[in-house]
Amino acid sequence: MKTLSRWLLKESIIIPLISVFVGLLIGAIIMLFGGYNPVEAYQALFKKAFGNIYGIGETIRTITPLIFTGLAVAFAFRTGLFNIGAEGQFIMGSLAAAYVGIMLDLPAIIHMPLAVIVGGVVGGLWGGIAGYLKASRGVHEVITTIMLNWIALYLSNYLIREYLIEKGQQKSVTLAESSWLSFAFLTDMFNNARIHFGILIALLCAVVFYVILQKMKQGYELRSVGLNPHAAEYAGINVKGNIVKAMVVSGMFAGLGGAVEVLGVTHNVIILPAFQGYGFDGIAVALLGGNTAFGSIVGAFLFGFLSFGATGMKLGAGVPFEIINIVIALVIYFVASRLIFKRLLNALNVNKQEEQ
Amino acid sequence: MNKENIAVEMRGITKRFPGIVANDSISFKVKQGEIHALLGENGAGKSTLMNVLFGLYQPEEGDILINGEVVKITNPNMANELGIGMVHQHFMLVEPFTVVQNIILGIEPRSGLIIDQSKAIKKINEISEQYGLDIDPHATIKDISVGMQQRVEILKTLYRGADILIFDEPSAVLTPQEIVELMKIFRNLIKEGKTIILITHKLKEIMEVSDNVTIIRRGKVIDSVSVETTNPDELAAKMVGRKVSFSVEKEPAQVKEKILNVNKVSAENSRGVLALNELSLDIHAGEILGIAGVDGNGQSELIEVLTGLRKVSSGEITLHGSKLQTLNPRQISEQKVGHIPEDRHKRGLILDFSVSENMVLKNYYQPRFNKNGFLKFDEIDQYSIDLIEQFDVRTPSHKTPARALSGGNQQKAIIAREVDSDPDLLIAGQPTRGLDVGAIEFIHKKLIEQRDKGKAVLLISLELDELLNVSDRIAVIYEGEIVGIVDPKETDEKELGLMMSGGKINQRGKEQ
Numbered sequence: 001m002k003t004l005s006r007w008l009l010k011e012s013i014i015i016p017l018i019s020v021f022v023g024l025l026i027g028a029i030i031m032l033f034g035g036y037n038p039v040e041a042y043q044a045l046f047k048k049a050f051g052n053i054y055g056i057g058e059t060i061r062t063i064t065p066l067i068f069t070g071l072a073v074a075f076a077f078r079t080g081l082f083n084i085g086a087e088g089q090f091i092m093g094s095l096a097a098a099y100v101g102i103m104l105d106l107p108a109i110i111h112m113p114l115a116v117i118v119g120g121v122v123g124g125l126w127g128g129i130a131g132y133l134k135a136s137r138g139v140h141e142v143i144t145t146i147m148l149n150w151i152a153l154y155l156s157n158y159l160i161r162e163y164l165i166e167k168g169q170q171k172s173v174t175l176a177e178s179s180w181l182s183f184a185f186l187t188d189m190f191n192n193a194r195i196h197f198g199i200l201i202a203l204l205c206a207v208v209f210y211v212i213l214q215k216m217k218q219g220y221e222l223r224s225v226g227l228n229p230h231a232a233e234y235a236g237i238n239v240k241g242n243i244v245k246a247m248v249v250s251g252m253f254a255g256l257g258g259a260v261e262v263l264g265v266t267h268n269v270i271i272l273p274a275f276q277g278y279g280f281d282g283i284a285v286a287l288l289g290g291n292t293a294f295g296s297i298v299g300a301f302l303f304g305f306l307s308f309g310a311t312g313m314k315l316g317a318g319v320p321f322e323i324i325n326i327v328i329a330l331v332i333y334f335v336a337s338r339l340i341f342k343r344l345l346n347a348l349n350v351n352k353q354e355e356q
Numbered sequence: 357m358n359k360e361n362i363a364v365e366m367r368g369i370t371k372r373f374p375g376i377v378a379n380d381s382i383s384f385k386v387k388q389g390e391i392h393a394l395l396g397e398n399g400a401g402k403s404t405l406m407n408v409l410f411g412l413y414q415p416e417e418g419d420i421l422i423n424g425e426v427v428k429i430t431n432p433n434m435a436n437e438l439g440i441g442m443v444h445q446h447f448m449l450v451e452p453f454t455v456v457q458n459i460i461l462g463i464e465p466r467s468g469l470i471i472d473q474s475k476a477i478k479k480i481n482e483i484s485e486q487y488g489l490d491i492d493p494h495a496t497i498k499d500i501s502v503g504m505q506q507r508v509e510i511l512k513t514l515y516r517g518a519d520i521l522i523f524d525e526p527s528a529v530l531t532p533q534e535i536v537e538l539m540k541i542f543r544n545l546i547k548e549g550k551t552i553i554l555i556t557h558k559l560k561e562i563m564e565v566s567d568n569v570t571i572i573r574r575g576k577v578i579d580s581v582s583v584e585t586t587n588p589d590e591l592a593a594k595m596v597g598r599k600v601s602f603s604v605e606k607e608p609a610q611v612k613e614k615i616l617n618v619n620k621v622s623a624e625n626s627r628g629v630l631a632l633n634e635l636s637l638d639i640h641a642g643e644i645l646g647i648a649g650v651d652g653n654g655q656s657e658l659i660e661v662l663t664g665l666r667k668v669s670s671g672e673i674t675l676h677g678s679k680l681q682t683l684n685p686r687q688i689s690e691q692k693v694g695h696i697p698e699d700r701h702k703r704g705l706i707l708d709f710s711v712s713e714n715m716v717l718k719n720y721y722q723p724r725f726n727k728n729g730f731l732k733f734d735e736i737d738q739y740s741i742d743l744i745e746q747f748d749v750r751t752p753s754h755k756t757p758a759r760a761l762s763g764g765n766q767q768k769a770i771i772a773r774e775v776d777s778d779p780d781l782l783i784a785g786q787p788t789r790g791l792d793v794g795a796i797e798f799i800h801k802k803l804i805e806q807r808d809k810g811k812a813v814l815l816i817s818l819e820l821d822e823l824l825n826v827s828d829r830i831a832v833i834y835e836g837e838i839v840g841i842v843d844p845k846e847t848d849e850k851e852l853g854l855m856m857s858g859g860k861i862n863q864r865g866k867e868q
Contacts, residue, residue, distance in 0.1 A: 215733075217726045220713070227708050233665065234695070234703040235717040236686025 048312020057193025068257025069282025085145025087279025123255010441513025
């Protein structure tokens with residue numbers, strides 16, 4: 001019990017908790033101003049997300065792609081790179097997985113893993129382009145990844161229209177069932193929620209993230225390059241090679257996310273009128289999670305829970321989506337500016353010491 | 357007691373940081389118009405104390421008196437109003453701005469909405485003349501030397517009307533000539549009635565300019581003495597807590613075979629300008645070759661070409677008779693070349709890595725620490741703990757980030773790593789820069805130990821004392837060339853200084 005309370009009082013735990021709380025609190029004030037009942041709204045939020053087995057399944061479904069893109073952004077960040085391109089890598093991953101799912105006819109035991117892997121590889125290559133341009137030409141990855149997002153969007157739309165389109169529709173034909181990550185028994189178990197086994201792959205990716213960075217020689221090199229490229233060069237580490245590798249791994253996480261979303265939820269790819277935002281949400285998720293593997297899971301959980309539960313606030317308490325988005329933004333804002341709370345906490349501690 | 361002439365008094369100042377007491381009930385007095393030195397090792401608490409005085413930190417206990425009045429200084433602006441100015445070790449200047457723009461930053465004289473620089477320039481020129489600072493107000497900061505930048509910092513404080521000036525390790529970044537100039541400026545300031553608090557660990561400077569000195573060790577005042585009644589040995593002993601030997605004791609060198617040959621090597625610096633101009637030199641086993649020179653004459657580039665960090669544009673480097681200039685840094689390190697980098701923060705350490713992770717920066721990939729792509733952290737930790745003990749690196753634990761260590765201990769960690777790799781050639785770039793007497797003594801001992809083991813040592817330093825004491829031969833570098841090699845026993849600072857500034861008489865004539 002004592003260790004639990006100590007763990008909860010740890011700075012790395014308590015500060016995000018306070019941040020979330022303050023975010024919700026200010027969100028409540030805004031709702032009051034708007035003439036809505038915040039208690040009712042938050043109740044509806046929780047009820048929607050966790051109130052029944054269907055809600056839980058759908059919440060997990062919402063969280064899954066965010067874990068992937070969160071890991072992608074966090075991994076790049078830990079190696080000193082700012083990957084704004086998770087969105088494009090996600091799209092390329094979906095497209096590649098859809099292609100494998102539609103074009104090949106294989107037994108499920110091969111088809112599904114192959115589709116997942118191809119999605120990850122293509123996402124990785126897409127990220128690798130930005131890495132290569134940075135390493136060989138010094139082009140900043142923020143610029144290239146943003147441009148690659150647009151290229152991915154229109155390339156994907158073009159390829160779907162040319163090769164995968166279902167006649168008369170704005171989407172591809174449905175993937176062969178042998179490539180699906182969703183299974184009837186699971187869907188039934190969660191009362192028809194679109195939960196799928198992608199969540200397990202996401203959690204596995206978080207483990208891979210941790211193992212590569214913290215346990216492996218490769219991760220030591222990646223972190224060295226990220227934290228101090230001059231010292232890494234001095235130590236004989238290939239700085240340029242590691243920049244490319246870092247972007248490949250980062251893109252791979254996002255690409256897997258795209259693949260899993262297609263194979264588990266949509267079972268087709270659509271002609272996108274605009275970005276879906278998974279990659280951009282990934283930036284927020286990574287930020288919320290302090291760019292760690294575990295943090296990305298927690299960040300994705302918070303983000304996914306709020307955005308899925310938001311529909312509950314609309315239905316249950318009549319709060320319009322605009323206000324719900326403000327609440328979500330506030331929570332993220334306060335978690336992101338946790339330094340404020342850290343300072344506050346430190347000041348409180350000093351006062352306490354002085355009193356003693 | 358005569359209150360009037362005490363400019364600053366600190367009474368029982370205590371400042372705690374998580375885990376340590378940086379200042380433990382420190383009391384001392386600075387008389388008006390004197391130069392008062394604060395002497396102490398790195399991490400002794402001098403800078404913390406001055407940051408308290410300047411309002412950057414709030415003490416938990418104690419009082420500050422300025423001109424006999426108790427004051428509470430909660431931020432640097434208040435310190436400014438009380439006439440306290442601080443020249444930081446790392447300058448707080450906006451590089452693309454001019455001297456004037458930097459000086460008026462925050463207190464711009466205005467006429468309407470427009471900044472009126474002419475008024476400021478007039479005032480700056482007056483102050484500059486009064487104190488002999490000799491500075492061009494229109495120069496851009498990034499184009500002027502470090503010594504000049506420091507004068508801008510001094511001007512900044514004077515412009516704001518400071519009467520009490522705090523200098524934090526002002527000579528750490530200066531060349532010997534610039535230090536002489538700085539001492540002159542100090543004397544001018546005192547002549548005009550200013551009071552100076554000088555934070556330093558350089559005994560020579562204290563003996564030269566200060567009136568009184570307060571020695572701080574581990575957050576406590578050890579003693580306050582008048583400089584006239586003391587001597588460097590006594591001060592050093594008080595600072596470190598034990599007797600320190602200044603003269604480096606060493607046997608005559610047992611010079612053996614040639615290890616490294618540099619033959620007419622040229623290389624460009626990062627801006628594409630020729631930095632090494634057909635430079636040649638040899639280093640033998642069992643000797644320490646010192647490289648003397650004014651900063652920026654090709655020392656950094658020399659180190660970089662020798663360690664594979666910079667490409668050679670012409671010439672040849674051979675180690676043990678085989679070509680070196682085509683190898684990359686790792687291959688060179690595997691050829692038994694150790695390298696203590698000039699800038700320990702930029703190259704030597706990954707500050708956010710633990711001490712442990714830093715200890716294996718050069719050999720983490722070897723089978724000893726790496727199995728099938730996984731690092732053997734138990735092995736790495738054990739290895740680090742051994743090195744930490746062997747080289748007396750003071751750190752709370754091997755898991756502590758390198759950033760948290762004092763400069764001296766960071767340097768010891770680098771030296772532990774490089775010396776333990778048992779290099780045939782050890783390249784040491786300014787290994788004692790910014791360190792205190794105790795750490796310097798330790799590092800000199802280690803360098804000589806390497807030499808006595810029959811290894812070759814290349815020592816690049818800006819400190820002439822160090823070169824004269826430690827080296828067996830001194831090569832003087834000027835504009836990317838070796839202009840002469842001298843025996844430290846047969847030369848002195850004067851001769852070296854002459855060679856460093858252009859060497860032969862006719863060359864000096866050409867310069868003018």
